[in-house]
Amino acid sequence: MSSPTDATRTLSYVEALQEAVEQEMDRDEKVFVIGLNVDDHKSIQGTTKGLIHKFGPDRVMDTPLSEDAVTGISIGAAMAGMRPIHVHIRMDFLMLCMNQLINMGAKAHYMYNGQLSVPMVSRSIIGKSWGQGAQHSQGLHSMFMHVPGLKVVAPTNAYDAKGCMIAAIRDNNPVIFVEHRLLYYTDAPVPEAPYTVEFGKARISGRGSDITLVGISYMLVECLRARNLLAEVGISAEVVDPVSLMPLDVDTIAASANRTGKLLVVDNAWTAAGASAEIVAAVCERPVSRPPRTKQLVVGRMGFAPTTCPTTPELEKDFYPNAATIASKAYAMVRPDEKAWIPDVEPTLPHEAAFRGPF
Amino acid sequence: MSSPTDATRTLSYVEALQEAVEQEMDRDEKVFVIGLNVDDHKSIQGTTKGLIHKFGPDRVMDTPLSEDAVTGISIGAAMAGMRPIHVHIRMDFLMLCMNQLINMGAKAHYMYNGQLSVPMVSRSIIGKSWGQGAQHSQGLHSMFMHVPGLKVVAPTNAYDAKGCMIAAIRDNNPVIFVEHRLLYYTDAPVPEAPYTVEFGKARISGRGSDITLVGISYMLVECLRARNLLAEVGISAEVVDPVSLMPLDVDTIAASANRTGKLLVVDNAWTAAGASAEIVAAVCERPVSRPPRTKQLVVGRMGFAPTTCPTTPELEKDFYPNAATIASKAYAMVRPDEKAWIPDVEPTLPHEAAFRGPF
């Protein structure tokens, strides 16, 4: 069930996540939340709000700063049939528990030939702006896409956030759940009753015919803005939201790209050996028709600048793709013979500007 | 200096690595080797042979099993001007020190705006066969290609092993040095005098005109074998060895692919968001000429099966690409209208068969 039509209320991404977890904890006593500060008054920006009061400390566990062990403990508990949701307030911190995620979580079911499985969720939040900088801003989802046995989802709106979270909790495999903080305060109609969003199905977020834009995580928002800018100059962009990165719905993306003849993938991450490389390569290597098309598919990628993320806003603004730079690149791909065009817009969205410090 | 012509002797890959390190330790007292068992009688398959006797325990340091701290300690020592070579007997173990490599090693120079640098080498060995299995066989180089600030090299022969190792030691950045164990006992002419092999320059390992095969790490060997098989059926394959993956010489690969019209990248790793995705995407997104070519570039990727590595040879043999499967895939790309062809050859090379247990 994945149609947003029956929703009569609007929730923020934060509320949607919170509701998904609360409903699943109600449904299944095996589900529990674990992570540093999941039980405090800030409740991970509200995403774990109220859970400690309703379910108590056995099911909403604060932890020491021990990402590696807590991941292993979550895996062990999952092997015993529990369903941990392990929360990391920055995706960067997953680097501390790569051994457990990659060498054990991803592999246990296979290595033990099905005798064990690891139904767990690793929630990982991506930071941006306000000086998040080198170590609080990374989108490292491609590392997890690389390794068989892990699923990776990156919902871009509140509806998918709830549906993907419920699906992730019910999934019998480790799921890396990618949450961009700038999406937290975006709203969408979200049904109250529990529902799942199926992994491996991309969404067409906006129809178009001249170019396909694939936006990963927060970059979906920028792609949709770019689509509006492009419309002003008579270019019709189709925007695709992969929703889940592993499994990846190459069919939908490739079909769109084959229709438009142009594919631009914009990731909230570096491009080198990243999700954007995967999508471009996967589309390009598909035999579309035989004999091969006579027209070359034009492809491109955008993502973080090939640098570490600087903290100062003056440099940070060029570190990320935005609607204007995306539109500009799309324009060049669609109209290669015309001179470059850069739309003149504020790079900052209202909810982005609302993201002030301290954090 | 990167031409193998002046070599009058033949060394194995193991000997070449050993010689590179010994010569650099002679040249620069800041260079030291650190890692578990680097000083024992097995001397990391001979690659650290004799170093403990010549340089003593201060420069050839055995360590506790503490990959994360030892990486941080190496980074700290490097910041202070030393040049550590940190040895990991399996690349899989790098997952234990990702935090230090990704969040500190890769970023320090940038984050501190040049005030510090991290001249270190992380040697990581990839295992294959004899039941290496899930946790002793992974080629995880793509994770490191993804993150700016790291260099990644994967030499495929003894000549490049020596030259790349010396270049890595002299490099002022962290270098992930990828060594496939099945290459260890391959020989090549290797000059005695120290020399460097420049990063970011691919090699054409065999000329050809019908298809470009890019072989990463050990897969270069299989690509060269596939080239011979293809020659028997009248297909001329060009084989490219990227040597260094970051920086990556896209120019050479793209030029070759544009010449042959077909590009097949074979990695000693999974393909999803991997080095093979990067190479295919990088080539495809290059504007070759304008107006665009009329012929579609045909691209493909091969790598590990999208599974965890099983230990039993019966399943393991299908986990890896080999000369026959590569030749077969290349054949299908070059002659899409003919029926499938699988050359009938032993999948095992002599030096591979020689790789017996215990390990």
Next chain:
Amino acid sequence: MSGNAHDPETLARVYRSLRLIRRVEEEVARIYPSDKIKSPVHLSIGQEAVAVGICDVLKPDDIMSATYRGHAGYLAKGGDLKQMMAELYGKGTGCAGGKAGSMHLVDMSAGVLGMSAVVGTTIPIAAGYALALKREAQRKNTCRIAAGFMGDGATEEGVFAETLNFAALHKLPVLLVCENNGFAIHSPTSNRWATKALCERVATYGIPTHEISDGNVFSIREVAEKAISEIRAGGGPQFMECHTYRWREHVGPNEDYDDGYRSRDDFKPWQDNDQVALTGAMLDATARDAIDAEIEAEIAEAVDFAEQSPWPQPEELFSHVFAD
């Protein structure tokens, strides 16, 4: 040694377990040069007493996890021998269908949680399983426990310290066992440990610790018995450091006393302290011979099973990547 440890049934059971492990591994070593076992084998020959002393006290539905040096633990906990042998052969009838080899043995029907080839990995996993067992115990009135085995080298990994803290903080029903054989591959603890005060360190987490130096299977068993009953009663984790000695090379079937990193003299006292022989000597010869004969038959049957079993089907490569 408690009198209890020597009751005839226990004695016979302990001997049987020690002897089975010893003989299975000797058989593995014998077969190894034939290249039928294409798997790195880390033999426990000489170290059997640790796994046996502890697993003898565990109940069938308790959980045990260990390392790539896991044959002893697997067998001591009651893991299926035929499936183990087939696994070493890489056959489809192996405990993991040939996917695991010697280093990742598993048999959940006997409570053998998977082993791991990355040092230290299973330590938090055992604790995590114990977390689930603690929750289970809140609903039942018995508590299953998890025993997590590790080498001395594993205690140097940060995850060991992290796990101790977490397990003690949450009073998890887990027994952590360090099999201290003095080496990580060829590196002696003196190259790796600042001090030998491992038990003192663990005790600072409020975890009861037990250092057992004599290698005696009944000493180990006696300590384990008390520790396990306390853990089961909700007392939280305990820790055992059992000194022992690896008789063969780190990996592979052979001895390596001529490699220079240790000497046959170091081995001598451990050889004299051979628990298989000493425990066997406590039995009367007839009883012992009967057990020995049974074991030989069992092993022969397992080897035969492994030899006769089919290879896994090629499509098995793609099974169990994801759980449904």
Next chain:
Amino acid sequence: MSGNAHDPETLARVYRSLRLIRRVEEEVARIYPSDKIKSPVHLSIGQEAVAVGICDVLKPDDIMSATYRGHAGYLAKGGDLKQMMAELYGKGTGCAGGKAGSMHLVDMSAGVLGMSAVVGTTIPIAAGYALALKREAQRKNTCRIAAGFMGDGATEEGVFAETLNFAALHKLPVLLVCENNGFAIHSPTSNRWATKALCERVATYGIPTHEISDGNVFSIREVAEKAISEIRAGGGPQFMECHTYRWREHVGPNEDYDDGYRSRDDFKPWQDNDQVALTGAMLDATARDAIDAEIEAEIAEAVDFAEQSPWPQPEELFSHVFAD
């Protein structure tokens, strides 16, 4: 309190350092609502005594590393104030050209090794730097040392245990300092520590430890002085656990006593023990006023410098990705 600690020069210097940090951070807090400092700021207000007591004993060419809560350490070690303020403002004249912000301060000319926003990361880095200093000392006849600061939360990370073992094993000239403020964000140590026996645990590595509970800058300084001279003499690492209290919220400029996770009553004894005030009171008023005035001028100049400084040039985004 040693008499030595109270000699007039030391007293003035220590007060100056305490007061500078306090006032700089108060100024940061004052400026913060203007959004000119777009960087997460983790203030050390109330914790100054730890950094000051220790750094006052360090020599200029000794090395100090710390965490994202690093303003105090940076200034105590002699890091440039103007460059720090410009860095917080994201200006090109900042200590890292605007790339580091508040969380990754660095000033190698003052021996301030970079800070890190990932908890625990700098612990082994300080030890690694110390490894290089140990080698250097083999050639010179003095030994520089490295001091590595961390929070109480950082001691829960496995890398802390790993580093202790390595540092003790190799007798590295490193002083590890835990600023125990009782919280990791809002999580109290009681939620995270199985026991409070941190110093006992560290001592099991053979590392001399010192727990200082009174928060007094001279107590800290006195212990540090002895520890550092022993480390310099080749005695190997030492460890200090300094109890302290964070007066403001975890990150940001405000107080948060109404958030429910701690109370103003908890704060009271620490407020009464304010080291800036108490140390200031030991000085005569004229001397103190002179220092205060100097500090105000210095801060005003630094803020002005930050305000007036240009933004980094756009091409700086691409500089220093790789070292030449």
